[in-house]
Amino acid sequence: MGRGVRKGGESARALAGRLADRIIDVAPRIPVRDLATLRGQFPGLGPEELADKLVAGACNATATVGAGIGAAAMMPVPPAMLAELAAEITGVAAIEMKLVAELHEVYGRRPPGNIGQRSTAYLTSWTEERGIDVTRPTTLNAALGGQMKRELRQQIMKRMVRDLPNLIPFMVGAVVGAMMNRRDTRKLADRVRSDLRRHRVDWDRLPELPPLEQPAVPAEELPKGLEGPGL
Numbered sequence: 572m573g574r575g576v577r578k579g580g581e582s583a584r585a586l587a588g589r590l591a592d593r594i595i596d597v598a599p600r601i602p603v604r605d606l607a608t609l610r611g612q613f614p615g616l617g618p619e620e621l622a623d624k625l626v627a628g629a630c631n632a633t634a635t636v637g638a639g640i641g642a643a644a645m646m647p648v649p650p651a652m653l654a655e656l657a658a659e660i661t662g663v664a665a666i667e668m669k670l671v672a673e674l675h676e677v678y679g680r681r682p683p684g685n686i687g688q689r690s691t692a693y694l695t696s697w698t699e700e701r702g703i704d705v706t707r708p709t710t711l712n713a714a715l716g717g718q719m720k721r722e723l724r725q726q727i728m729k730r731m732v733r734d735l736p737n738l739i740p741f742m743v744g745a746v747v748g749a750m751m752n753r754r755d756t757r758k759l760a761d762r763v764r765s766d767l768r769r770h771r772v773d774w775d776r777l778p779e780l781p782p783l784e785q786p787a788v789p790a791e792e793l794p795k796g797l798e799g800p801g802l
Contacts, residue, residue: 590657591727594664599690600790601665603672605783606679606774618771622677626760629670632794633756634749636662658792665792667756668697671763675703676783678764679772686784691723698726700759702766 604612613621636659672693675681682692682703692703 586657587728588724590660590664591724593657593661594668594727595694595723597661597665597790597792598668598694599687600786600788601669601672601690601693601793602785602789603669603689603693603783604676605681605780606676606777607782609673609676618677618774622674622760622764625670625673625677626757626764629666629760630753630756632666633663633752635794636666636752661792662794663752663756664697665790666794667759668693669793670756670760671697674760674763674767678702678767678770679774679777680767680770681780681783686786689783694723695726696763697759698723700762702763702770704766704770 609621609625610616613624616624672689675693675696680702682689684692696703
């Protein structure tokens with residue numbers, strides 16, 4: 572039995588490693604709405620109300636994905652289940668990273684740099700479940716190269732290995748899967764918002780910022796309909 576547990580643990584770590592690489596690849600391809608776009612889609616809302624809307628939309632989206640995880644966990648063929656699970660976990664990560672990025676916009680804490688540099692910052696924020704301090708250069712590495720990429724992969728693997736035992740209860744069911752994702756996304760949002768609030772820049776004090784660059788090829792992992800005011 573111990574041998575089976577060890578083997579299962581190794582499989583989970585191997586899956587987490589592959590997922591980490593996929594998520595690192597997806598991060599620069601996640602479209603992010605800038606503050607001007609968000610305020611246009613949600614007119615009349617202040618920062619906290621707007622952030623609440625974004626969190627609610629992301630929670631609904633990851634709950635839908637969680638229902639898919641729950642259904643996949645009841646499939647009779649384990650390899651098919653694992654393939655489905657990998658796709659679902661990547662989808663959740665993409666939704667949550669988009670949320671993290673747009674919360675930084677709402678609180679006036681856009682990281683400097685180009686789309687690749689900002690995606691690194693958002694990926695770090697998502698992995699570590701905290702807001703990015705844009706005044707600390709160490710949190711804003713210039714590119715996803717060498718050491719930074721290894722550190723991010725290790726952080727993502729730790730998070731995935733931690734989450735996988737909760738994500739693969741074989742009889743979890745769609746309702747429980749949805750509930751778990753909704754809870755975890757809200758917990759992530761609460762932690763990131765707590766950090767961002769401490770350094771929030773009021774909208775009337777923000778310098779004029781250029782529109783955010785958008786990826787040439789948006790991530791296919793994001794569910795449809797996340798760009799409208801319904802999110």
